[in-house]
Amino acid sequence: MLKLGEHEFESRLIIGSGKFSNNALMPEVIRASGAEIVTLALRRVNLKDNKENVLNFIPVGLLLLPNTSGARNAEEAIRIARLSKEMGCGSLIKIEVINDSKYLMPDNEETIKATEILVKEGFIVLPYITPDLIVSRKLRDVGASAIMPLGSPIGSNRGFQTKEIVRLIVEEINLPVILDAGIGKPSQACDAMEMGVDAVMVNTAIATSDNPVEMARAFKLAVEAGRIAFEAKLGLTRESAVASSPLTGFLDE
């Protein structure tokens, strides 16, 4: 089970709600993905218009994970998080602090600051970061409930480029690690799950596919397969040849 704060989930695939050609597609996509958590940019929540309110397209029973998209620093992220709570979106929050409109890379330093303050205010904080082991330790120490490192820049569909660093975070940090951003194909999500990340978050690859429902199903299966493989423990998959003459034979001489 994936555990975030007090919540527990069977599904290890988290779906983003932006970028769909039509919000009406979402219920079916979510169903096909098996996701129990859907992320949502608070800046897009349109309470004034029922027809356009993305909240109306997210099936009841799912957990909403609001994000602070639009925040450029810790202070703005904190204010958006508080607003999210006031609007009834609960105390779970994904911290997204981006002060880089060219590549949309998160600002780790500001993210730590925002996390520390929001945890003290009772939020369950899931920080989105550029993978960094030291930053992850600091986030753990200030009370983050999970670490959300990016696989490659948002929307790039370039796959799991940060694998070696995320591997260290998985090894060292005793918190759920959710791979977020950049995953373009189900095989990449599977790869990350095999390695041991706890969950994968996908938006662009599903939302912009020609068939989002089928793509959602493909990701569901890939994430499940990767998790099963991780739990079953992968066999040795070394690619280089092994020396044929024994190296410790001298002990018996």
Place this chain on the structure above:
Amino acid sequence: MSRMSIEEKFKKLDMSILDKKVTINQVKNVLGKDYLNLEDFAILLSEKAKICLEEMAKRAHEESVRNFGKTIQLYTPLYLGNHCVNKCIYCAFNSEHSIKRKTLELDEIKAECEKIARSGLQDILLLTGESRKHTGLNYIKQAVKVAKEYFSSVSVEIYPLEELEYKDLIQAGVSGLTIYQETYCESSYKELHLKGPKTNYQHRLNTPERGAKAGMYAINIGVLLGLSNIKNDVYKLAAHLTYLMHVYPGVEWGLSLPRIQKIENAVFESIEITDKQYLQILLAFRLCFPRISINLSTRENSILRNHLLSLGITKMSAGVKTSVGESKKGDGSTAQFEISDTRSVEEISNMITCAGYQIIYKDWVSI
């Protein structure tokens, strides 16, 4: 920190790059690259690149969908006043034109906002001519406060302000600034802007930076295509954008590429730009700046707007009028320019939805 100013950058900018012979191979190489730079932009503006327009369009479509999804943001402009002290020979608001002048009263602004908000729009752009007497900073601030009651996002397209004044506007609730250089050709600029504060090319050139320093969230720049040499203007616009994105990475930069339209009383002969050339410019920007927002105005006709929807545009205006106040016959003021796409918000929304795109009405949270 000392860094080169935009003026210094422009002095060092090699404009001869636009006259260099380009081979089809060079264009193909650019289209094969992951990240394109200013030099690549020049190649995509070349005559040879026109042969690869279809390839450029395909990539622009892919880049847009990847970065923004199948979504289009909608907004509408609201003209607060057309009093102006400048003499820009291509503009209907030119101070020497004897047109009906009007500045909306606050209750009129409220009524207009109410009407626009009913159409579902949540993003408004407030515009004025340049008249500190009729539409001064305090007036604009009051107008912003009224608009904030109805819209989640309020932007301004007004005369250039100072950094502290922009801070004031941000405090009042403004999140976006639109400021066009009109043309980057200094000599043309002087011939086109004959009187008033707008004659100051440098001050206008530095306006986006003052906005960025003040903490403006989104800034939209552009040229009015057709005022001067088109290739030079768009190349300098790309250079300006590159500079601004480098120095102020936190701002959501955007651009508009308005083509000059017929104007009442104008004595000015503009340079014509074909749809093909227009598309080439749009695609070159999308490929070199994959994440910036690109705004398409109602100056363009409805057919072209329908087609450009999937080729790099992220934002469109809808339900536009360019006059001040009531649009009933005889009661309104003169329009700044003639719009070409006169469809209602509902009609444009239907077109976008039918094209398989989601309309984003709200993309801003006031905090």
